[in-house]
Amino acid sequence: MDTAEEFETHRSRLFSLAYRMLGSAAEAEDAVQDAYLRWHGVEPGQVAAPGAWLAKVLTNLCLNRLTSARVQREEYFGPWIPEPVGTGAGVLGPMETAEQRDSVSFAVLTMMEQLSPPERAAVVLRDAFDYSHRDVAGVLDCSEANARQLYRRAKQHLADGRPRFTSSREQDDELLARFLAAASEGAMAQLEQLLADQVVVWSDGGGKASAASRPVAGRDNAARFLIGLFSRWVNAAQIGFAEVNGVPAVTGWADGELTAFGALELGEGGITGVRLVLNPDKLAFLATQLREPSQNA
Incomplete structure (x- = not known):
């Protein structure tokens, strides 16, 4: 196996690692x-364990990128x-358990922005990759005790920031269908019934698409915002x-282009969060995936 072929056997795992690191x-x-x-x-032949070597190199490349990315995201519009x-085709690894899905959820990836790069x-x-604390220490060039401390601090922060709630795929599918029907039909009462009291809607336009510049909080405010937004989708886009x-x-979708994306977060009392991506730059990767039959869910 030549150098390029060897690397390709690790590419999918490396992408999965880098995405979790960088968001x-x-x-x-x-x-x-x-x-x-x-x-x-x-x-x-110089590298005895290519997988481990590449993971360490990639992790350190991501650590460097996170340092500059933090400044950019602090200046991000909205x-x-x-x-x-x-993830329907396993691009980010198995999604069979709640823990596996949770590790790439928007809520967790967003909270991880608050961690230091080594904690992340x-x-x-x-x-996500079942490294021992000793192996993590080897990647980060620190002591095993320090690696344990980094992990403990990170997990505590993530636990404090997000109450645990588990739902089945069937429940998720049903709620999404009900949500979409109520929002697109302008059914205010039905939509409010699905939303938790303290629901928050985030819409990411990045200054390149029409979106709320701040999170929209509260059941009434969220319902009105969502109905206004979805009324435009129904008229101008294919869902x-x-x-x-x-x-x-x-x-x-509009004219063959992916223009909007939305996902729900569930908790006690109903839908606790709605994340909408409208920035065309952030939709490019998903659009490419969904145009390929093998990537469709």
Whole structure:
């Protein structure tokens, strides 16, 4: 097996790692390509364990990117939401359990923005890739005790920021259908019944598409905003469905272009969050996936 072929056997896993680290499919692809360039510069046979070597190189490339990304995201116009990635074909690994789906949920990826880059690496490597604390320490060039501390702090922050709630795929599908019907039909009362009291709607336009510049909070405010938004979708877009970041989601298409994406978050009392991506730059990766039959949910 030559150098390029060896790398390709690891590409999918590397992308999955980079996406969890960066929250951006485009940046993840760039980081994987940078890792390939590093790999291409190594003499054949010099690396005894290519998978482990590449994971360490990629993790450190992502750590460097996170430092600059934090500044960019602080200056981002309006709410920032991770780029959606279709997971129906296993692009981000298995999505069979609630834990696996939770690891790539928009809520968790957004909360991970508050972690330090080493904390983020520790929790991704440990939870998503089953690294031991010793292996995490090896990747981060720190002591095993320090790796344990990074992981413990990260997990505590994530637990504090998100109450645990588990639902079945059937429940998710049913609720999404009811939500879409109520929002698109302008059925205010029915939509409010689905929303939790403290529901929050985030809409990410990035200054490139019409969206709310701040999160819309509260059942009444959220319902009015969503009905106004979906009324425009119904008239101007073709509505579709796909599995994205481990959950059923709705997509809006116009003239063959993906123009909108939406996913729900569930909790006690109903829908606790709605995440809408309208920024065309953030929809490019998902659009490419969904145009390929093998990627459809």
